[in-house]
Amino acid sequence: MWIADGWKDYEVIDCSQGEKLERWGDYLLVRPDPQVIWDTPKTHRGWKKMNGHYHRSAKGGGEWEFFQLPEQWTIGYKGLTFNLKPFSFKHTGLFPEQAANWDWFGDKIRRAGRPIKVLNLFAYTGGATLAAAQAGASVTHVDASKGMVGWAKENAKSSGLESAPIRWIVDDCVKFVEREIRRGSRYDAIIMDPPSYGRGPKGEIWKIEDAIHPLVKLCAQLLSDTPLFFLINSYTTGLAPSVLSYMIAVEVCPKYHGTVEAEEVGLPVTGTGLVLPCGASGRWSSM
Numbered sequence: 001m002w003i004a005d006g007w008k009d010y011e012v013i014d015c016s017q018g019e020k021l022e023r024w025g026d027y028l029l030v031r032p033d034p035q036v037i038w039d040t041p042k043t044h045r046g047w048k049k050m051n052g053h054y055h056r057s058a059k060g061g062g063e064w065e066f067f068q069l070p071e072q073w074t075i076g077y078k079g080l081t082f083n084l085k086p087f088s089f090k091h092t093g094l095f096p097e098q099a100a101n102w103d104w105f106g107d108k109i110r111r112a113g114r115p116i117k118v119l120n121l122f123a124y125t126g127g128a129t130l131a132a133a134q135a136g137a138s139v140t141h142v143d144a145s146k147g148m149v150g151w152a153k154e155n156a157k158s159s160g161l162e163s164a165p166i167r168w169i170v171d172d173c174v175k176f177v178e179r180e181i182r183r184g185s186r187y188d189a190i191i192m193d194p195p196s197y198g199r200g201p202k203g204e205i206w207k208i209e210d211a212i213h214p215l216v217k218l219c220a221q222l223l224s225d226t227p228l229f230f231l232i233n234s235y236t237t238g239l240a241p242s243v244l245s246y247m248i249a250v251e252v253c254p255k256y257h258g259t260v261e262a263e264e265v266g267l268p269v270t271g272t273g274l275v276l277p278c279g280a281s282g283r284w285s286s287m
Contacts, residue, residue, distance in 0.1 A: 001264045003275055004099040009075035014047070014271035016040045021271075024084060024092065025075040027051040031090045032062070034237070035277055044271055054090040061089060074158060077102075080130050081158040083151065093125045093151060097265045097278035098193075098233065102131035105189065105229055108285065109135035112188075112228055119180075119222065121173040121192040121215075126152030128191050129166060130159050137189070138165035144198070146170045174211070177218045186224040189231075196236040208236050213247050220251040227256055230284040233265075244282025258286045 013021045013028075015036045021044060022029050028050045051069040056062040064086050072085040077099055084092045109116050109132060116137040120129050123141040125148055132139050133156070143149050149170050156162050169176060173192070192215070196208050216232070223230070230252055232244045245262035253260065262282040266275040 001266045001275060001277070002100040002104070002281065003266050003268060004097045005268050006099055006103060007077060007096060009077065010096045012267045012269045012276055014042065014044045015269055015276055016042050020276065021046045021050070025073055027069055027073065029086070029092070030054070032056045033276070040272075052086055054086070056090075079159070080127075080134060081155065082125070082127070083154050083158055094127060095124075095278070097267050098127055100265050101191075101231060101233065101281055101283075102128060104283070105191070105231060106131050106135040108229055109137045109189075116188045116228055117186070117224070118189045118191065119187040119219075121177070121190070121219075122194050123152065123191075124148055124193060126155050128193070130156055130161055132189075132191070133161050133164040133166055134159070138167075140167040140169060140187070142169040142171055142173050142176050144170065144172050174215055174218070177215065177222065181218065181221050185222060187222050188224045188226065189228045190219050190222065191231045191233075192219070193233040196234075208234070208239070212239075216247045216251050220255075223252070223256065226286070227252075228286055232282045233279060234281075235279040239280065241280035241282060244280060245284075246282075248282050248284040252284050256284075256286060258284055260284045 009025050011023045013023055017039050018032055018036050019030050020033045028046045030050045030053045051067050053065045054062055072083055074081050074083055082094050086092055118132045118137045118139045120139055120141050123129055123143045129139045129141040149168050194208050230248050234244055241262035241264055245260045249260045264277045264280050266277045269276050
């Protein structure tokens, strides 16, 4: 498992009975997590003294309950600053487990010794975009949500990267990739973090089981003559990590060789010393 253990402003304190107790800077949140199927005693005081609690509804969805929690606050990670605010369906605007991947590709970009162009698809609020830009890459950030791209720009400004070479694109990711192929664009690295299910800005339906491999095939056409890495993340429980790496291997390795690996990504739980699984990643690297 690839573990995001470099955080100082964030931690999973405990997890039990379908929920996790987290510290986001100075604030404690309790949120549901489908992986937490065990029933261990909730002894930490934070279970009763949280600042926010997302209650899942039996009818689907849910709602937040707040206790002295500001509308927005920030946390940092290795020089990056992220603006947080609880919003729909339990999210805060950041997936901390992805720091394991930020560290991995950030190191590759720094060691490349040449300019690196990165394409970040389904880029959300820009965690991977900012990590790549901080490492010295030029980044094309693509997301179908105008609000998320705006949020990512706020994070870039807070991180001192407002002048970094980042292209901000609001578009359906598949259609953008198709246009980039026609334009003859090329990238040295590709990152994608596709949802299990979603809709594009014009109602385009995305279902990961049907759409992910065709998109990987398209993205392989965008790779430069000397690509550096290809990263796919998934939070879809039905997709094993090896499925992600297999798709990359089939589409990328015949031409570029390199190495492929796949693992779960996770977060350490300070109260137990165990690791909470939080999705999976497949990685291709030229070296």
